[in-house]
Amino acid sequence: MNFDNILFEPFAGVARITLNRPQVYNALSPGLLQDITAAINAAAEDDAVRVVVITGAGEKAFCSGADLKEGMAGAKSLGDSLRTNYNPMIMAIRSIPKPVICRLNGVAAGAGCSLALACDVVIASEEAYLSQIFVNIGLMPDAGSTFFLPRLVGMQRAFELASTGRKVSAVEAVQMGLIYRAVPSSELDLVVSEVVSYYRNAPTKAIGAMKQVLNQSLNSNLEQMLELEAERQDELSRTYDASEGIMAFLQKRKAVYRGK
Known part of the structure; x- marks a missing residue:
């Protein structure tokens, strides 16, 4: 381009x-x-x-x-x-x-x-x-x-x-x-x-979700943010990087994230 x-x-x-x-x-x-x-x-x-x-x-x-x-x-x-x-x-x-x-x-x-x-x-x-x-x-x-x-x-x-x-x-x-x-x-x-x-090398989808949720927090109340956290955390839990991060923690090794 x-x-x-x-x-x-x-x-x-x-x-x-x-x-x-x-x-x-x-x-x-x-x-x-x-x-x-x-x-x-x-x-x-x-x-x-x-x-x-x-x-x-x-x-x-x-x-x-x-x-x-x-x-x-x-x-x-x-x-x-x-x-x-x-x-x-x-x-x-x-x-x-x-x-x-x-x-x-x-x-x-x-x-x-x-x-x-x-x-x-x-x-x-x-x-x-x-x-x-x-x-x-x-x-x-x-x-x-x-x-x-x-x-x-x-x-x-x-x-x-x-x-x-x-x-x-x-x-x-x-x-x-x-x-x-x-x-x-x-x-x-x-x-x-x-x-x-x-x-x-970070979990890109998690970083992206953090950015979007923090943006939203500027104009939301606590109840709204708690629900948004629950929604986005549920989505992230199904990503490759979340599975890799949890597995790496249990295996006591450094996680290798793919941004997926």
């Missing part, structure tokens, strides 16, 4: 998606947004893929946000652009029943920050930073940031980040619970590789 604006590299259970517009710091054009969405959907349908990695080309930026020169191309309004291009991308990332790892190699600003926060695990270079920069052009956060921010850092901190648009270093972002981990840039690939290796 070939794309104009990303590099899509599925190999050995991992689908790596690289935003490939380094000349504009990987700014989000309609074409780039559509390519990301298509790649995520392709990874979702490929049984061989067990984990997805999203990163940016170049050394300075993961994604600098919306491409203001191209962002309105073909759109009747900014709202139309969000509904057509941005929202499907965010929903694809949140709904794929596989872990999505963000390799945050540089700045993540505006909708680029939203893209990072939509991922399941964010591992950043200590030189990277995140910014809800929308306020600097008289707009509010979009592409899911108003959903993710208060759930990750609380309402007051979310308001502060959104209303100031200040730069948050990767180290501070870890401290406030905005992202998972920050490491020296020289160690970024090694740490991402270790995390990816874990998920590539």
